Amino acid sequence: MALTSPMTLDPAAVQRRTVRLLSTAQLLSGVGNGATLSIGSLLAVQLSGSSAWAGSVTTILTLAGAVTALPLAGLAERRGRRSGLVTGLLAAMLGAIFMIVAAATGAFAVLLLGAALLGLGTASNLQARFAAVDLAAPEHRGRSLA
Template identity: 60%
Template structure:
C-alpha cells in the first residue's frame, strides 16, 4: 500500500477502536448500574427478598439468549448493524427499567434487565471486532 492508503487505513483503525472502546465504557456502565441497583429494585417492586437476585438473573439470561442471534445478525448484515441493534435494545431495556420504577411493575423490571443483558453480549462481541479489524500500527 502507498503512504496515503496506509494513512487512511490507520485513521480508520483508530476511529473504529475509539468508537468500540467508547461503546464498551457506556454499555459497561449500564450493566454495572443494573447489577448494583437490581437487587434493591427487585426487592422493592416484588415486595419479597426472595426475588433479590432476579434482576441479575434476567440480565445474565439476556446476555446468554442473545449472543448467538447477534452473531448471526453480524454474519448476515454486518457487525455494525448487530452491535448497534444490541445497544439499541439495551437502551430500550434501560428505559423499561425506569418505567418499571415509575409504574411499580416488577415484570417490566425483569424484561428491561433482560434487554440490558444485550449490552454485555455486545461488549463481548465488540472486543472480537476490534481484534479482528485491527492492523499492527508499527
C-alpha cells in the same frame, strides 16, 4: 466531466477511530451494566416485596446475554458487524428505559423485561471486542482485543 479516483482509506486511521468508538460504547455500556446489577437488585426487592427476588435482575440479564449472543452474532454475519452491535445496544437502551418505567410505576414484570433487554447490550458489549481486532495489525491484535 472529470473522473475522480476512488478515495483510499488508511486502515490504521480507520482502526484508531473504530477502537475509540468501541471503547466509548463499552465504557458507557459497562457503567450502565454495573448500575443495573446493583440498583436492579434493590428495585427487584422493592417491587416484588420479597428479598427472594433480589438476584432476579442479575439472573435475567445474564441469561438474556447468553441466549442472545448467537443470534446477534448471526445477525452480524448476515448484515455486518455494525448491525449486530447496534441492535444489541439499542435493545439495551430500550431496556434501560423499561427499568426506569418499572421504578416509576412499580411494575416488577417490566423490570424483568428491561433486564432481559439489557442482556442484549451485554452480549453486544462482549462482541464489540472482536470488532476492534478486524483491522488491527497482527502485532497489535491483543491490545485491540483488550
